[in-house]
Amino acid sequence: MTMTSNNGSDLAAVEMVSVTVDGVTIEVPRGTLAIRAAELLGVEIPRFCDHPLLDPVAACRACLIEVEGMPKPQPACAQVVSDGMHIRTQVSSPVAREAQEGVLEFLLLNHPLDCPVCDKGGECPLQNQAMSVGRPQTRFDGEKRVFDKPINVSAEILLDRERCVSCARCTRFADQIAGDPMLELLERGAKQQVGTAADQPFDSYFSGNTVQICPVGALTSAAYRFRARPFDLVSVPTTCEHCASGCSLRTDYRRDTVTRRLAWADPEVNEEWNCDKGRFAFPYLREGRITSPMIREAGELRPASWPEALDAAARGLAAAGSSTGVLVGGRSTVEDAYAYARFARVALGSDNIDFRVRESSSEEAAFLAAVIAGTPVTTTYESLEQAPIVMTVALEPEDESPIVFLRLRKAARSGRTRIVNVGAVATKGLTKVRGELLAALPGAEAQVLQMLPADIRRALGQPGAVILVGERIASVVGGPSAVAALATETGASLAWVPRRAGERGALDAGALAGLLPGGRQLVDPSARKQVAAAWGIDASELPTGVGFAGENLLAAARDGVLGALVSGGVELGDYPDHALAAAAFTGVGFLVSLEHHHSAITEQADVVFPVAVVTEKSGTFLDWEGRPRPFGQVFRDSLYESDARVLGMIATTMERRLGPSDVAGIRREHAGLGLWEGFRGQVPDRVPGFTMMGEHQFALASWRALIDAGVMQEGEPFLAATARQVGVWMSARTAASLDHPSQVRVIGPGGSIVLPVQVAEVIDKVVVLPMNSPGCSIYRDLGARVGDAVGLVTVKRHEGEGS
Amino acid sequence: MAELPQAARGFGVTFFTMFKKVVTEQYPEDRDKYPPKPRFHGRHQLNRWADGLEKCIGCELCAWACPADAIFVEGASNSEEERFSPGERYGRVYQINYLRCIFCGLCIEACPTRALTMTNDYELADSSRASLIYEKVDLLGPMLPGMLPAPHPMVPGLTDSDYYAGKVKGSVPEQANDRPAAGGLGATS
Numbered sequence: 001m002t003m004t005s006n007n008g009s010d011l012a013a014v015e016m017v018s019v020t021v022d023g024v025t026i027e028v029p030r031g032t033l034a035i036r037a038a039e040l041l042g043v044e045i046p047r048f049c050d051h052p053l054l055d056p057v058a059a060c061r062a063c064l065i066e067v068e069g070m071p072k073p074q075p076a077c078a079q080v081v082s083d084g085m086h087i088r089t090q091v092s093s094p095v096a097r098e099a100q101e102g103v104l105e106f107l108l109l110n111h112p113l114d115c116p117v118c119d120k121g122g123e124c125p126l127q128n129q130a131m132s133v134g135r136p137q138t139r140f141d142g143e144k145r146v147f148d149k150p151i152n153v154s155a156e157i158l159l160d161r162e163r164c165v166s167c168a169r170c171t172r173f174a175d176q177i178a179g180d181p182m183l184e185l186l187e188r189g190a191k192q193q194v195g196t197a198a199d200q201p202f203d204s205y206f207s208g209n210t211v212q213i214c215p216v217g218a219l220t221s222a223a224y225r226f227r228a229r230p231f232d233l234v235s236v237p238t239t240c241e242h243c244a245s246g247c248s249l250r251t252d253y254r255r256d257t258v259t260r261r262l263a264w265a266d267p268e269v270n271e272e273w274n275c276d277k278g279r280f281a282f283p284y285l286r287e288g289r290i291t292s293p294m295i296r297e298a299g300e301l302r303p304a305s306w307p308e309a310l311d312a313a314a315r316g317l318a319a320a321g322s323s324t325g326v327l328v329g330g331r332s333t334v335e336d337a338y339a340y341a342r343f344a345r346v347a348l349g350s351d352n353i354d355f356r357v358r359e360s361s362s363e364e365a366a367f368l369a370a371v372i373a374g375t376p377v378t379t380t381y382e383s384l385e386q387a388p389i390v391m392t393v394a395l396e397p398e399d400e401s402p403i404v405f406l407r408l409r410k411a412a413r414s415g416r417t418r419i420v421n422v423g424a425v426a427t428k429g430l431t432k433v434r435g436e437l438l439a440a441l442p443g444a445e446a447q448v449l450q451m452l453p454a455d456i457r458r459a460l461g462q463p464g465a466v467i468l469v470g471e472r473i474a475s476v477v478g479g480p481s482a483v484a485a486l487a488t489e490t491g492a493s494l495a496w497v498p499r500r501a502g503e504r505g506a507l508d509a510g511a512l513a514g515l516l517p518g519g520r521q522l523v524d525p526s527a528r529k530q531v532a533a534a535w536g537i538d539a540s541e542l543p544t545g546v547g548f549a550g551e552n553l554l555a556a557a558r559d560g561v562l563g564a565l566v567s568g569g570v571e572l573g574d575y576p577d578h579a580l581a582a583a584a585f586t587g588v589g590f591l592v593s594l595e596h597h598h599s600a601i602t603e604q605a606d607v608v609f610p611v612a613v614v615t616e617k618s619g620t621f622l623d624w625e626g627r628p629r630p631f632g633q634v635f636r637d638s639l640y641e642s643d644a645r646v647l648g649m650i651a652t653t654m655e656r657r658l659g660p661s662d663v664a665g666i667r668r669e670h671a672g673l674g675l676w677e678g679f680r681g682q683v684p685d686r687v688p689g690f691t692m693m694g695e696h697q698f699a700l701a702s703w704r705a706l707i708d709a710g711v712m713q714e715g716e717p718f719l720a721a722t723a724r725q726v727g728v729w730m731s732a733r734t735a736a737s738l739d740h741p742s743q744v745r746v747i748g749p750g751g752s753i754v755l756p757v758q759v760a761e762v763i764d765k766v767v768v769l770p771m772n773s774p775g776c777s778i779y780r781d782l783g784a785r786v787g788d789a790v791g792l793v794t795v796k797r798h799e800g801e802g803s
Numbered sequence: 804m805a806e807l808p809q810a811a812r813g814f815g816v817t818f819f820t821m822f823k824k825v826v827t828e829q830y831p832e833d834r835d836k837y838p839p840k841p842r843f844h845g846r847h848q849l850n851r852w853a854d855g856l857e858k859c860i861g862c863e864l865c866a867w868a869c870p871a872d873a874i875f876v877e878g879a880s881n882s883e884e885e886r887f888s889p890g891e892r893y894g895r896v897y898q899i900n901y902l903r904c905i906f907c908g909l910c911i912e913a914c915p916t917r918a919l920t921m922t923n924d925y926e927l928a929d930s931s932r933a934s935l936i937y938e939k940v941d942l943l944g945p946m947l948p949g950m951l952p953a954p955h956p957m958v959p960g961l962t963d964s965d966y967y968a969g970k971v972k973g974s975v976p977e978q979a980n981d982r983p984a985a986g987g988l989g990a991t992s
Contacts, residue, residue, distance in 0.1 A: 116862070116864055116913075116915060117860070117862045117864070117915060150891075225891075226861070226862070226878055226880075226891065226892050227878075229863075229867075232863075
C-alpha cells in the first residue's frame, strides 16, 4: 500500500503485529483483518461479503477459519489480528475446511442452478468458489425457494432475489459509499431478501456499482441483462469521457458494439467505483453518427468524398485566414485540443480560440491562465481525504464531479474533514458529505468569500486545506478573483473542478485565446520562442495580438468581424446566450464542423467532417487534478479519424505544415515543451458583483444534473428514468409566501416555464432549476443565466401546460 | 474334390452373389422406403409452445456449445405489446450455417427450453453458400392446429414458469390479436 501524505500527519508510525497463518509468521500493521493477512501469504480464503472498501459485516460466513484459543471457527473478514495470533485456514485446518464447505452447501441450497443463462456465469465468485471449496454433491433434495423475478429496484437495476446470498455488499455500498441507503435487507431467515421501500426506488447516481460488486447474479442492469456473457466480451481499459473525475473504466464490447462499461480499479482516482452516467451512457457511441463528410452545395448539405470536403474546407479557411474563430468543445482529448490550438495558430494564424462551450468570462480566462493552466498535479483525491477542511465554491460535486463527491463523503465519514459549501442550497449531496452551507446568493459568492467567518478562514489556514472551485464560478463577477485571493491569503491549495472531461486538457493544451500550451502566455517573448520552436515555425509567425474568446468570439462571428468558424464537439444549446450563439453560427461566412453526431451546428455548416468517438481513437483526458488519464483505442479497425487527424489533413490541403497529427507524435511534441516556469499572466482582481432583485423576484441558481438532457446520454431510457425529478426548488418560507403551490410558472427574461414545486433547503429569495434537464433548460426556456432575477407565479393544476 | 484354379473360385463368388438379396438402397427413387432412424441428426427445428409462442429465449447457449461455430443468435426483449416467447427474451435473429454444421447435436443438448431439436431431414444440398445459411423463418417448426403465430400474449393467467412446466395445451381466443401473421416470424434484417 502506498501511503502518501502531504500534511505530515501521523501515518509514518504504523505499529506492526506478528501473526502466524498456517504455520508461517508475518508482520502486518495493527488492525489488519485476518483475511488480508492470509492474502499477503497467498492464501485465498473464500468470501462473498468481504470487500476492501466496505466495512466488515461477516454476513455470508464463507470465510470461516480456525483461530487458536477461540472455541468456534471465526469469520476471517471481520477478525482483526492481534499480536501472536495463530490462524489456521482451510489449507491446514480440517475444521476450517469443513466449516467453509458446510457454509457453501447452505448458500447453494436455495440458489437456482440457472448458471447457463445467468449474466454472472463465467465471472461469478459463487460459481468459482463452489468449484474450489464446495462439495461436489448436494444433499438437498427439497424444493428450492422461488421469488417473482426480476423486480426493479430502480429503472436501471433489476433484482433476482432467488440468486441472492444475502452478503449485504449492495446495501452496504448504498449506505456507506454512496450515502443513498435505499437498499435494505428485508425479512428474516430463508425469506431474507434485498429490497427497497415501496415508494422509493434505488435512484442513486451510483447504483450501477452494486451490479458490479454483487458476488452472484442477483443484481443486473437493464442495459446489459442477457446481452452477453463474460467470455463473449473483449475488454479494453479506458477512461470515462463524461466528466472531469477521470474514472478508469473497463469497456467491454462484442460484435463491434459496446455492451457494458465497468469501473476499473484505480486506488488513486476512482478507487473501484464510478457513476451511472459513466457506466450506462454509451449507446450514443453507436447511434445517430455522421458517416461521411458533407459539403454545402446550393444551400443543401450533401455527402462528399474526403478529398472534396478537405478541398472545400481548405479553400474556405484559407480565404478567411487569421480572421477565423476556433471553438473546441469540452469533450476533446488533450491531443485533439492541442491539435486545435496548433491548427489555429499555425495553419490559420489566428488566436481566436476558446474551449469553453458554457458560461464563461474574461475574468475566468485570466484566472485559469494564471492559476490553473499547465500547473503540475498538487491537489489530488488523496489530498481531499487528508484535508482538515474542504471548501467547495460554485460546485455541486454529486452532480458535477461524482467521484469528487464520493471522496468527500469518504473523507467526511473518516471524521477528519470538515466540508463547507458556498452556495444557495443545502442539497442532499451536501448532507451526505456532512457539509455545512455558507449561504450565498447565486452571483454573490465573491462577497461571501471576502467576508468569511473567522473560524472558516482560520481552518483554511491549516496545512492541507483545500478549496475546490467549479466551472460555474465564471458566472460570478469577481468570483475567480475572490477565490484566487482567498487561496493566496490562507495558503489553502486551490483546484478547479470543471464538469467536462476535456476542459482541463484543453486549457493546458492552449485552446484559449492568449494562452499557448502549458500555461504559456501568447504575449510573453520567451514563451513564444519555445512554442514556435516546437511547432517548427518562427516566433514572428505566431499571432501577435490576443484574440477573441467567449461571447466576444461569438459576437465577432455574428457581426462578420470573423470570416469563418471551425467548431469541434460544440453543442449550440450549451451556450447561455442562445440567440447570440445561433446568430454566430448562421451568420458567419464559412463554417467547418467536426462532429460525430448531427446537431444544430452541423446543419448550418458549410463543410462537415465525421470524427471518431472515444472508443475509436486513443488519447488522454486530464482530470480535475491535472492527472493524465490516457486511454487506448477500443475499436482498432474503425474508419473514423480523430479531430487531430482531420485538422492535419485540412492543414496539408491548405499547404501549411503542422507537426505530427497522430496521438504518439502529439504527445511527444507536447511533452517536449516541458513545464513552464515563466510569466503566467496577472491573477485577476475584480470587484465582486451583486445580484439586483426586485421585491417579488428570486435569484436563479442552477447547475447541470448528472443525469440530464445531455446529448451523450441519448439512447439509454433506463438511465434517464433514474434522473432526479425536474422541478423548482424553493425554501419552505418561499413556498408559504406563495401559498404552497404545487406548480409555479417561472418567468425569466426570455420566456417562462411551468414546473412542479419541490421544497428544499434553499436560502430565501432563491429558486433552483436544473440547467439542462428534460423539460427544463434555463437558457432555452427562460433566457436566463445563473444569478439572474426571475419571477414566480402560482399555477392552478388545470392550466399547467405549455410555457 | 479336385482343386479348382484360383480364378474360377473368384468368379464363383461373383456368380453366386447374383442370386443373393440386393442391399443397395436407391436414392432418390426409393427414399421413402428407407426412412432414417428416429434419432438421426438431421436439420434443426425451432419449436413452439402449443399456443404458438416460440420456445427460443435467445440465450445463445446453442451457439456456445457449437464446436463448428455454425450458429448465430441475437436475442431481444419481449414487450407486453410484442411477445414472441414466454419470459423476458426471445431470439430475434437465429441462423444456422449448414456449411459448417457437423450435426453433432451438442446444440440441442445445450438448449434449456427444448426450443432447438433436430429433425430427420437430411436433404440439405444446395447450389449457393447463402442459401445454406438458414434463418429463423426456415428453422421454425410448422404451425400445428391450435397454434397462433407469434407475437401474441401468453395464455391469460399463466406465467412463463407454467409454460416451462408444460401447462399450456393450446391457444385461447383471448390471445388472438389483429396483428398480421407475417410479423410472427421475427425480423431477420
